[in-house]
Amino acid sequence: MRIVVPVKQVAVVDEDFELVDGGSAVDPDFLEWSLNEWDEFSVEAALQMGDEVIVVTVGEEEATEGLLACLAKGADRALRIWDPALEGADALAVARVLAAAVGRESPDLVLCGVQSSDAVNSATGIGLAAHLDLPHLAVARAISADGDSLTVERELEGGLIEVVRVGLPALLTVQTGINEPRYANLRAIKQAREKPLEVLDLAGLGLSESDVDAARGSRLRKLAVPEAGEGAEMLQGSPAEVATRIREIVAERLSA
Amino acid sequence: MARDPKYDILFEPIQLGPKTLKNRFYQVPHCIGAGSEKPGMQAYHRGIKAEGGWGACCTEYCSIHPESDDTSRVSARIWDEGDVRNLKAMTDRLHHFGALAGIELWYGGPHAPCMESRATPRGPSQIPSDFELNIHPRYMDKDDINEVQQMYVDAAIRARDAGFDIVYVYGAHAYLPFQFLSPFYNRRTDEYGGSFENRARFWKESLEKVREAVGDDCAIASRFAVDHLLGATSIQVDEDGVRFVEHVDHLVDLWDLTVGDIAEWGQNAGPSRFFEENHEKPFTGQVKAGNHTNKPVVGVGRVTNPDTMVAIIQSGQFDIIGAARPSISDPFLPKKIEEGRPDDIRECIGCNQCISRWEIGGPPMVCTQNATAGEEYRRGWPPEKFSKAGNADKGVLVVGAGPAGMECAMVLGKRQMSAVHLVEADSEIGGCVNWISKLGHSDGKENLFRGTARGLGEWSRIVNYRQVQLDKLKNVEVHLNSRLSAQDVLEYGAEIVVIATGCHFATDGLNPATHTPIPGADTSLDWQLTPDEVVAGNKPIGQRVLVLENEAYFMGASIAQKLAGEGKDVTLVTQAADVADYMHYTLEAPMLHRDLHRLGVDIRTYTMVDSIEPGACTLYNVWDDRHKDKVEVDTVVLCTQRLSNDELYRELKSDPAALQREGIEAVYIIGDASAPRMIVDSVFDGHRLAREIDSDNPAMPLPFIRERRLWGDTGNGDFESQLLAPSDMVAAG
Numbered sequence: 001m002r003i004v005v006p007v008k009q010v011a012v013v014d015e016d017f018e019l020v021d022g023g024s025a026v027d028p029d030f031l032e033w034s035l036n037e038w039d040e041f042s043v044e045a046a047l048q049m050g051d052e053v054i055v056v057t058v059g060e061e062e063a064t065e066g067l068l069a070c071l072a073k074g075a076d077r078a079l080r081i082w083d084p085a086l087e088g089a090d091a092l093a094v095a096r097v098l099a100a101a102v103g104r105e106s107p108d109l110v111l112c113g114v115q116s117s118d119a120v121n122s123a124t125g126i127g128l129a130a131h132l133d134l135p136h137l138a139v140a141r142a143i144s145a146d147g148d149s150l151t152v153e154r155e156l157e158g159g160l161i162e163v164v165r166v167g168l169p170a171l172l173t174v175q176t177g178i179n180e181p182r183y184a185n186l187r188a189i190k191q192a193r194e195k196p197l198e199v200l201d202l203a204g205l206g207l208s209e210s211d212v213d214a215a216r217g218s219r220l221r222k223l224a225v226p227e228a229g230e231g232a233e234m235l236q237g238s239p240a241e242v243a244t245r246i247r248e249i250v251a252e253r254l255s256a
Numbered sequence: 257m258a259r260d261p262k263y264d265i266l267f268e269p270i271q272l273g274p275k276t277l278k279n280r281f282y283q284v285p286h287c288i289g290a291g292s293e294k295p296g297m298q299a300y301h302r303g304i305k306a307e308g309g310w311g312a313c314c315t316e317y318c319s320i321h322p323e324s325d326d327t328s329r330v331s332a333r334i335w336d337e338g339d340v341r342n343l344k345a346m347t348d349r350l351h352h353f354g355a356l357a358g359i360e361l362w363y364g365g366p367h368a369p370c371m372e373s374r375a376t377p378r379g380p381s382q383i384p385s386d387f388e389l390n391i392h393p394r395y396m397d398k399d400d401i402n403e404v405q406q407m408y409v410d411a412a413i414r415a416r417d418a419g420f421d422i423v424y425v426y427g428a429h430a431y432l433p434f435q436f437l438s439p440f441y442n443r444r445t446d447e448y449g450g451s452f453e454n455r456a457r458f459w460k461e462s463l464e465k466v467r468e469a470v471g472d473d474c475a476i477a478s479r480f481a482v483d484h485l486l487g488a489t490s491i492q493v494d495e496d497g498v499r500f501v502e503h504v505d506h507l508v509d510l511w512d513l514t515v516g517d518i519a520e521w522g523q524n525a526g527p528s529r530f531f532e533e534n535h536e537k538p539f540t541g542q543v544k545a546g547n548h549t550n551k552p553v554v555g556v557g558r559v560t561n562p563d564t565m566v567a568i569i570q571s572g573q574f575d576i577i578g579a580a581r582p583s584i585s586d587p588f589l590p591k592k593i594e595e596g597r598p599d600d601i602r603e604c605i606g607c608n609q610c611i612s613r614w615e616i617g618g619p620p621m622v623c624t625q626n627a628t629a630g631e632e633y634r635r636g637w638p639p640e641k642f643s644k645a646g647n648a649d650k651g652v653l654v655v656g657a658g659p660a661g662m663e664c665a666m667v668l669g670k671r672q673m674s675a676v677h678l679v680e681a682d683s684e685i686g687g688c689v690n691w692i693s694k695l696g697h698s699d700g701k702e703n704l705f706r707g708t709a710r711g712l713g714e715w716s717r718i719v720n721y722r723q724v725q726l727d728k729l730k731n732v733e734v735h736l737n738s739r740l741s742a743q744d745v746l747e748y749g750a751e752i753v754v755i756a757t758g759c760h761f762a763t764d765g766l767n768p769a770t771h772t773p774i775p776g777a778d779t780s781l782d783w784q785l786t787p788d789e790v791v792a793g794n795k796p797i798g799q800r801v802l803v804l805e806n807e808a809y810f811m812g813a814s815i816a817q818k819l820a821g822e823g824k825d826v827t828l829v830t831q832a833a834d835v836a837d838y839m840h841y842t843l844e845a846p847m848l849h850r851d852l853h854r855l856g857v858d859i860r861t862y863t864m865v866d867s868i869e870p871g872a873c874t875l876y877n878v879w880d881d882r883h884k885d886k887v888e889v890d891t892v893v894l895c896t897q898r899l900s901n902d903e904l905y906r907e908l909k910s911d912p913a914a915l916q917r918e919g920i921e922a923v924y925i926i927g928d929a930s931a932p933r934m935i936v937d938s939v940f941d942g943h944r945l946a947r948e949i950d951s952d953n954p955a956m957p958l959p960f961i962r963e964r965r966l967w968g969d970t971g972n973g974d975f976e977s978q979l980l981a982p983s984d985m986v987a988a989g
Contacts, residue, residue, distance in 0.1 A: 016257065183735045186651040186675055187749025 001145070001168075003050035004107040006098050006128065007039040007070060009063035010118040023222040035066040038113025042174040044181040046111050047074045049145055054079065056101050058086060058094045064197070072184035072192035083201040085209040088220055091119065095127030096215030100205040103132060109150070110171040114139050122173070129171040131215075136171040137164055141178055257596030263562050265569055266593065270311075270552050270576060272475035273509030275356055275421045277311045277576065280569065281590040282554050284512055285314040285360035285424070285479070286580035288630060289613060289620040291332045292318075294963040295342035297620065298332070300633035302357075303349030305583050308640070309590030311576075313350055313583075314358030315343065317426060320411035322373035323404075324363040324432075328617030331362065334411050340418040347419030358422035359415045360479065361408055361466075363432040365441075366393040367518055378404060380436045380458070381443040387430075387519040401448065404432070405462050409469045416470045422510065423470055425462050428479040429524070430517035433459035437500060440490035452496055456503050463507040477510040483539040485516050485523055493539045498548040505549050512578065513540040513555045522843025525580070526558065528606025528714040529696045530847040533559055534568065541573045554578040560585070560603040562593045584610050585625040588640050599724055602626060603717045609936040612841035624718060624936040627663065627943035634960040637947060642670040646950035650921070651675040653750035655740055655904065658687020659935050660927025660942035661756030662722040667946030669729035676732040677750065681739035685726075686719035687758055688928070689935065691791045695814040698821030698851050709817065709851050712810075718935065742907040746918045752949070753908065753920055756942065757901040759928035761786035767806045767896035769831040769864050769878070774804075776868035777894055784868070784892045787815050797824060798890020802873050804865050805830045805895050809838040809934065812895035813848055819893075820855035827858045827887055831878050835859055868892055898932035905929065924955055 010033070017030035046053045055070040056079045057063045067078040081097055089097070102110055110132070112125030122138070129136035141161070142153035154162040155175055166172075184192070202208065233249075235242045259267075270277040283305050290298035302313040318332035319325060333339050347357040365377050366385035378400050379393025396404065412423050427433030435441035436458035442449050448457050459478075467476050482497035484490035491497055501511065515536050516523035526535050534557030544553050554576035559565055565577045582589060585604035592600045602625050610629070613619045623629035628637040645668070652673050654665045657680035665678035684690060696711035726732050745753055763786065765774030779786050782795050789795055801824045805812025813836035816828040828835055835852075839845040852859065866874040866884065873892060877883040905925045908915065915923065926945050927938035948954050 180737070183733065183738070185744075185748045185750075186653065186677060187747060189675070190651075190749055 001050050001108045002052045002054070002105065003046040003109045003111060004054045004056060004102045004105050005039070005042050005046045005070070005075070005111050006056045006102065006124070007043065007066060007113070008036045008057060008116045008124075009033050009059050009066040010036045010116050012118075019223055019225075023224055024220070026223065033062045033065065035069055036113055036116045036118075038115060038117070038174065038176055039066075039070075040181040041176050041178050042111040042113050043070050043073060043075065044179045045143060045174055046109075047182070048179065049109070049143070052076050054105055054107070056081070056098060058082065058089070058097050067197060068189075068192045069184065071195045071197065072189045073182055074184075074188075075195075077195065078197040080197065080199045081201070081205065082199070083203075083209075085202060085212060089212060090216055090218045090220075091121040091123035092127045092217040093212045093215045095124050095131055096212060097202070097205065097207065098124070098128050099131030100207050101200070102128065104205075108168050110134065110169070112171065112173045114173045114175050125171060125173040132171070134169055134171045135166050136173070137166055138173045139175050140172045141175045143172065143174075143178070259594045259596045260598075262566060263593050266562065266565055266577065266590075272356075272422065272477075272552060273471070274473065275475045275509075277356055277552075278354060279309070279311040279590065280565075280576045281310045282576045282578050283310045283313040283583045284554065284556055284578040284580050285316055285358065285426070286584070287316040287330065287611075287614040287621065289330045289618070291316070291330045292334065292339040292342045293330075294620075295345040296633040296961065296963050297630065298343070299345040299349040301621075301630060302346050303353065304632045304639060305587040306350045306353035306355035308586075308588035309594060310355055310579075310583060310587075311590075312356035312358055312422060314360055314422065314424070315346070317360050317362040317431075318343075318411075318415075319368075320361050320363055321404075321407040323370065323375040323377055323407070324365075324368045325370040325373040325375060326364060326368045327370075327372035329614055330618060332359075334359065334361070334414050334418070337414075340414050343415075343418045343420075347421075351419065356421040356475075357419060358424065358477065359418075359420040360424040360426045361411050361415065362426045363404060363407065365432040365435050366391045367431060379432070380441055380448065383441055383443070387517075398446075401458060401461075405458075405465050408462050409465050412466045412470045412474075416473050421474055422477050423466060423474045424477045424479055424512070425459070425466055426479050427459055428481040428512070428514045429521055430481070430484070430519070433462060433478075434481060434484075434491070434517075437496065438484060438490045440484065440486060452499060453503075455496075456500055459500075460504050460507065463504055467507055475509040476507065477512055478504070478508050479512040479514060481514050481516055481524070482543060483515050485520075493542050497539075498543060498546055501543050501548045505551055508551055510576075511543065511549055511551055511553045513543060513553060513574075515539045520843075520846050522608070522846060524556075525608065525611055525843055526606070527608045527842060527844045527847075528558070528710065529712055529844055530708075530710060531558075531606070532710060533557055533561065533564060534573075537573060544572050544574070552576055556580060558582060558604055558606055560589070560601060562598050562601075581606065581608075581610060584621065584623050584629050586639075587626070587629075602721045603714075605715045605717045607715065607936070608842035608844065609934070611843055612838065615841040615843070622936050622940070624939055625721065627940045631960075634962070635947075635958070637943075642667065642672075645671040645673055647752075648672050648950075649674050650751040651749060652677070652752040652754060652949075653745065653748045654678045654754040654756060655745065656680065656687065656756035656758055656927075656929065657682075657685035657734065657736075658756060658758050658927060658938065659689060659718060660929070660938040661687070661754070662719070662726070662942070663939045664754055664756060664926060664942035664946045665732055665734075666722050666725050666729070667943050668949060669726070669732035671946060671949065673731060673949075676729075677748070678726065678732060678734045679738050679740055680734070680736050683737050685723060685734060685736070686716070688788075689715060689718050691788055692935075694791055695810070695818060698817045698855055699823075700821075701854075709821075709847075712814075715935075718939070740904070742904060745904065745908060746914055746920065749919070751919060751921045753923045754945065755902070755905040755908070755923065755925045755929050756927050757904055757929040759898040759900045759932040761788065761894065762897050762899055763894075765804070765865070765868070765894055765896050766899075767804075767831075769806055774865050774868060774894075774896075777865075777892075779894060783870070783890065784894065787811050787893060787895050790815050790818065790893055796891075797822075800825045800827075800889045801891045801893060802827045802829060802865075802887060802889040803893045803895065805835050806832075806897060807895055808832055808836065810836055810844070812836065812893075813839070813852065815893050815895060816857050817848070817851055817855065820852070820857045825858075826855075827860060827889070828852070829860045829863050829865060829873075829875060831862065831864045833861055835861065898928065900929050900931060902929050922954070
């Protein structure tokens with residue numbers, strides 16, 4: 001089975017950070033990068049099921065590290081797509097770009113993470129399925145392969161599980177905890193650098209800037225930090241003293 | 257990052273007579289094993305704290321005269337010009353970093369056995385020491401009193417000449433001034449005994465004379481136990497305690513308040529097992545709360561949390577945060593608060609290993625949390641600075657994330673090794689700490705003294721600190737739930753392999769007393785357990801339990817305490833003179849014994865198990881093995897000895913060709929995997945290997961500077977007009 005796994009190198013924001021240009025972005029000095037947590041699980045699922053695993057990402061140079069981590073764990077090839085025109089691309093635009101890259105591979109299965117921890121849209125995977133016209137199932141918590149179809153358990157609200165059978169090719173978005181992601185030993189980490197890692201721009205995928213623009217669903221207006229509230233007052237003393245003070249505060253606020 | 261403004265109050269200066277303390281962080285006097293005779297260790301240990309932001313650092317207790325000689329325990333001494341010269345190395349180093357230097361002038365009376373000087377200690381009454389064995393003082397007449405007071409004055413003048421800013425007249429821990437003050441020691445009928453004023457006279461006159469001699473140049477401090485914790489037979493805080501503070505308040509520039517005495521000074525230097533943070537507050541807190549002083553007050557309480565420090569100051573308990581153990585565990589505690597990174601504070605766990613070495617008498621201080629404590633000078637290890645390893649391009653695999661493995665991986669990470677993988681078989685890092693930290697509780701009921709057996713929960717700070725640091729190190733990966741075989745290690749791709757796989761308890765009763773297994777001992781049976789199996793709770797425990805304790809530290813006694821607390825009938829057997837002998841050194845023994853006694857544990861000392869059979873153990877007296885005794889039991893716990901988990905290491909070492917083929921250049925073994933030991937020594941072992949990973953032969957520790965006199969040499973190898981230390985110890989700027 002040939003499986004393509006779109007992954008994302010996500011930004012991890014420091015406890016304290018600053019915004020640039022009045023809120024267009026977080027100052028990169030306060031960012032660190034790591035592979036999206038959900039993608040650890042989709043990659044593992046692919047490695048367990050696939051004969052050939054190809055990881056794909058849309059991102060700048062810092063995303064190479066995440067691809068190398070996937071190659072070290074056992075992915076066979078990697079593709080990174082970047083183009084200056086992708087600056088500020090939203091989930092749907094990224095899905096359009098990924099569709100061009102994934103389509104080239106004619107995979108039996110596409111495994112995405114449920115969401116990315118930085119943008120939290122849960123849209124890329126489903127958008128990609130739409131562009132590729134693939135059947136899709138979101139929030140998979142268990143997958144078993146069975147000839148040219150899959151049986152998938154989906155996680156629903158309230159602890160419900162939905163069991164669905166889907167024909168291949170298909171696209172799933174994978175939930176954390178579905179498996180125990182492996183780690184790469186030092187030898188595999190070194191050897192990952194020898195594996196194929198292709199870098200393409202939009203033209204390399206046969207796409208134009210207007211294709212991406214047409215797919216875009218939103219545009220970032222502003223990032224902002226919510227204003228802090230009044231803060232907390234720590235009450236100290238015996239339970240009776242604390243209770244008395246709480247009663248006073250409630251009375252004060254009610255009469256205000 | 258800037259410090260949180262809520263901590264600003266900790267960085268306010270405080271006036272101490274003629275001297276200004278730059279902030280409220282104060283290292284109170286505490287022993288380190290340096291004294292005046294290891295000036296390098298003394299200067300660099302205190303100096304590191306000054307570099308780390310402490311506003312003042314003091315010597316340990318400093319003897320004023322050969323008549324107060326605590327050998328074999330190591331005090332500082334300021335007996336002559338040679339001591340002035342050696343201690344000046346410390347004051348210079350403190351002043352270089354902008355800290356004040358304090359000296360705790362000490363006369364021990366009968367508590368000092370004078371085994372080196374062979375002098376006769378003097379005391380207020382001829383009552384032998386309740387701390388030292390069979391030492392009687394000479395009764396002091398008025399000439400004696402004048403002579404000893406002159407010793408304080410002469411010592412104070414030498415202290416000033418050595419560069420000290422704060423000069424103590426030390427009267428805590430039941431040393432001489434307190435012996436005069438307390439009716440427990442003072443049975444005199446002259447003007448130095450009887451009434452409060454009379455009992456206070458010696459201390460008051462001594463303060464007057466020292467103040468007269470050096471008070472214009474130095475701040476005068478006094479360390480005072482406000483409550484002896486002996487009830488009405490001695491000083492109580494609400495009686496003579498606050499009365500004495502008021503009586504001599506005009507003579508001091510700083511009060512350093514404690515409780516208790518030297519005979520049970522674990523009530524002051526409280527181990528975390530029994531005492532919580534700031535446990536002395538009910539006593540020492542009364543002095544300022546009752547407006548009994550107009551002078552700044554410093555006190556201790558093993559406080560590591562900056563929020564507690566702020567609360568102590570804002571509540572009016574103390575003006576200055578005193579610390580001994582927290583400053584050993586993290587010499588950079590103030591700086592970490594100042595730099596807005598309190599999560600980097602390496603918190604004291606209250607194990608009292610530091611104190612144990614003083615109690616043993618002679619060895620340098622150690623610290624479970626801070627492997628560099630006491631090593632600042634002789635090994636040139638600064639606690640927060642790590643040079644890039646000469647072989648930083650190598651990849652390292654550390655197998656096992658217990659105390660040694662965690663520390664080794666962390667320090668290798670800080671030394672910028674290209675890649676460090678710490679691989680652990682368990683689902684969390686910490687190794688033995690994860691179950692040991694669950695011990696030490698009994699039944700939660702109030703103890704005979706005060707408080708309860710709190711347990712060893714704070715020992716998990718060993719793991720917490722390292723977890724935080726490992727998370728921050730980009731070049732270190734931690735992998736859990738992964739037990740590696742020799743083949744896995746060979747194929748791992750690391751050039752350097754460190755085996756830190758810990759140890760296990762003997763399952764057959766193999767022990768240090770007989771060097772043989774015990775007939776009938778077999779923990780594969782469901783009624784015989786090793787200590788870790790007791791904590792794991794997977795085997796049933798019968799009503800009658802025998803715990804065999806051959807280790808001489810906390811394990812056997814802690815198991816007995818736990819099971820007795822759960823209502824079992826426990827017999828605790830040891831071949832030694834006392835159970836858990838090492839806990840006398842850590843000051844845990846008195847409280848432990850109170851708890852074991854209260855719980856009704858039947859303690860059999862000088863006793864060994866001859867054989868074990870279902871339902872019974874046969875015991876014998878170690879001095880007379882014909883004296884046998886059969887005890888009926890349902891369950892036996894064997895805390896006899898431990899054995900290294902070194903199979904992986906042996907297997908790797910057995911095939912050098914495979915190591916070479918796979919590109920493994922070195923395999924090291926550390927911690928309990930090398931030889932079972934105390935946690936403090938496992939952490940050290942891991943740290944040592946990482947500090948020296950780029951030496952010619954990292955398996956062998958590099959030599960350390962020995963501060964000794966070289967026969968026939970006018971100078972010393974380690975002293976050429978200034979102290980020599982490795983270049984990375986010298987402060988930048």
